[in-house]
Amino acid sequence: MARASTVLVLLLICNYGTSEVFHFVLNKPPKGQHCCPIDNSKLWRKTIRGIKEDSSAVIERFFNYEFYLPKAQLKAGLEYYGAARRLRKFVRTLLLGDNMPLKIGVIGGSISSGVGTTSYETRWFSIVSKWMRSVSGANITSRNGCIPATPSAYMLMCMEMSVDEDVDLVFVEYSVNDGVENVLVGNRIVKTMEQLVRRIMGLPRRPAVVLVQLPHLFGDIFEPFFHTSDDLEGALSGYYDIPSISLRNALYPLAALYPTDGFLWNQTYGDTHPGDSGHKIIADLAVHLIQETARDLQLDPIDPEEEQELMRPLPESMYFGNIPPPETECIASTRFKGLVKKAVGWGWVNEAKDGNNRGKWGYVSTKPGSKLIFQVDTRRPGVAPSDQIPLLLHYLKSYRGMGIARAECRSGCACEPLDIDAGLKAYHSQTIMIAIRVTQHEKCEMQLTLLNSTTNNGYKFKVSGVTIVGSSDYPADFFTMEFWNQP
Numbered sequence: 125m126a127r128a129s130t131v132l133v134l135l136l137i138c139n140y141g142t143s144e145v146f147h148f149v150l151n152k153p154p155k156g157q158h159c160c161p162i163d164n165s166k167l168w169r170k171t172i173r174g175i176k177e178d179s180s181a182v183i184e185r186f187f188n189y190e191f192y193l194p195k196a197q198l199k200a201g202l203e204y205y206g207a208a209r210r211l212r213k214f215v216r217t218l219l220l221g222d223n224m225p226l227k228i229g230v231i232g233g234s235i236s237s238g239v240g241t242t243s244y245e246t247r248w249f250s251i252v253s254k255w256m257r258s259v260s261g262a263n264i265t266s267r268n269g270c271i272p273a274t275p276s277a278y279m280l281m282c283m284e285m286s287v288d289e290d291v292d293l294v295f296v297e298y299s300v301n302d303g304v305e306n307v308l309v310g311n312r313i314v315k316t317m318e319q320l321v322r323r324i325m326g327l328p329r330r331p332a333v334v335l336v337q338l339p340h341l342f343g344d345i346f347e348p349f350f351h352t353s354d355d356l357e358g359a360l361s362g363y364y365d366i367p368s369i370s371l372r373n374a375l376y377p378l379a380a381l382y383p384t385d386g387f388l389w390n391q392t393y394g395d396t397h398p399g400d401s402g403h404k405i406i407a408d409l410a411v412h413l414i415q416e417t418a419r420d421l422q423l424d425p426i427d428p429e430e431e432q433e434l435m436r437p438l439p440e441s442m443y444f445g446n447i448p449p450p451e452t453e454c455i456a457s458t459r460f461k462g463l464v465k466k467a468v469g470w471g472w473v474n475e476a477k478d479g480n481n482r483g484k485w486g487y488v489s490t491k492p493g494s495k496l497i498f499q500v501d502t503r504r505p506g507v508a509p510s511d512q513i514p515l516l517l518h519y520l521k522s523y524r525g526m527g528i529a530r531a532e533c534r535s536g537c538a539c540e541p542l543d544i545d546a547g548l549k550a551y552h553s554q555t556i557m558i559a560i561r562v563t564q565h566e567k568c569e570m571q572l573t574l575l576n577s578t579t580n581n582g583y584k585f586k587v588s589g590v591t592i593v594g595s596s597d598y599p600a601d602f603f604t605m606e607f608w609n610q611p
């Protein structure tokens with residue numbers, strides 16, 4: 125697998141006997157050749173039938189799109205539709221056009237950010253945005269806010285960096301990065317996702333949410349069909365009325381059960397990441413969802429009752445008390461650099477290998493004894509001044525050559541020193557957060573010292589930001605790795 129450090133694999137294959145995983149022949153194309161080109165001879169279009177003449181003229185334009193994925197699998201990939209109230213409202217505006225402002229966004233990991241594709245144009249979100257602009261008279265702005273190698277817990281704490289406040293539709297792709305926790309009741313991955321969904325749905329324009337569920341491929345292994353959080357997150361779809369599309373449901377039959385040329389894993393995936401044809405199929409699923417929503421609106425327009433339901437406040441959380449933390453402030457990338465007072469033996473580097481300028485900035489050190497000092501205002505207006513608040517340090521957890529850093533409060537604020545081990549036994553890398561409870565102070569000076577010990581054959585440590593949570597009772601363990609490590 126190429127570029128392991130940019131990969132956000134957390135596929136916990138070691139727990140499965142070979143009988144339960146599906147092995148496939150990995151396509152290693154000659155250098156300079158892409159794994160997964162689109163076979164144009166397979167493209168097809170939907171026809172519209174059974175709709176009144178006047179309606180059909182309205183949505184005819186919407187059906188101007190060529191699909192790669194065969195029809196039955198397109199339907200199979202629509203995992204949950206439900207009442208789709210918010211999506212119907214979005215699509216109604218899309219149909220209306222009239223230069224109405226509409227903002228769409230995507231959050232997720234490296235796949236939706238485009239790793240694995242040959243160009244900007246072949247990324248699934250670009251295809252969807254381009255199609256939407258070509259069929260609608262609305263003024264559509266799109267934003268790809270994905271951050272490679274991060275789980276949904278990261279986005280929960282840093283959403284303002286990736287999502288516009290006035291967004292109308294958000295695609296959410298975390299099924300690969302969030303991995304799996306083998307627990308049915310109180311599943312922490314689903315809990316985090318619930319908080320993220322609530323945070324998005326609480327934005328001022330009441331945006332629609334669509335879950336984009338992608339399969340787990342790792343090397344030449346497809347994990348068991350059921351080995352994903354996808355199905356457990358189906359509870360959120362039902363509870364919050366949020367549609368979901370599933371590349372697993374769409375593609376697994378063609379790739380594995382009834383092998384079909386053009387749709388095998390090695391024709392759609394380069395490694396953990398789908399290539400151009402895989403992205404085209406994800407785009408097909410998203411376009412299909414929007415088109416069928418448009419068709420649905422023609423047959424059954426939004427009535428006053430549905431309008432009223434759209435205005436209802438969010439329900440209580442599905443998991444008791446599982447609401448997003450109030451007032452998080454995320455300081456990452458160049459803003460984090462601005463906090464740093466002194467860096468001895470630490471360098472400010474971008475570790476993105478694919479020229480992505482956004483994702484991978486941070487302070488990196490490999491020399492034990494190196495000290496990094498940063499200063500941050502930890503005062504939170506909503507919290508009693510004497511209470512501690514969680515400061516979440518963003519750091520890279522990885523599988524090779526990683527070390528241990530000690531975090532301490534140097535002046536202003538106070539905290540228990542904490543040794544943070546960046547090493548991982550499993551073969552994956554992710555930027556995650558760990559909570560340090562600190563007292564509130566305008567000039568809280570913190571220090572990271574790289575220790576002279578390791579569990580991972582090396583001393584590398586990378587820190588890329590902090591999130592300050594405006595609440596004193598947030599669970600301290602929520603942002604540790606354990607929740608996505610299998611026992």
Ligand SMILES: *[C@@H]1O[C@H](CO)[C@@H](O)[C@H](O)[C@H]1NC(C)=O
Nearest residue numbers: 148149150151152388390391
């Ligand atoms: C792709 O996988 C199929 C079996 O699933 C295998 O027969 C074929 O040789 C593979 N193609 C390449 C180019 O690796």
Ligand SMILES: *[C@@H]1O[C@H](CO)[C@@H](O)[C@H](O)[C@H]1NC(C)=O
Nearest residue numbers: 223224225226262263264265
């Ligand atoms: C479209 O929307 C953008 C952002 O909301 C705005 O800046 C732009 O002026 C709009 N374009 C038109 C033609 O109204």
Ligand SMILES: *[C@@H]1O[C@H](CO)[C@@H](O)[C@H](O)[C@H]1NC(C)=O
Nearest residue numbers: 491492493494574575576577
């Ligand atoms: C780290 O430990 C090794 C062996 O114990 C020692 O040789 C080395 O000097 C130590 N380095 C630092 C920076 O303390």
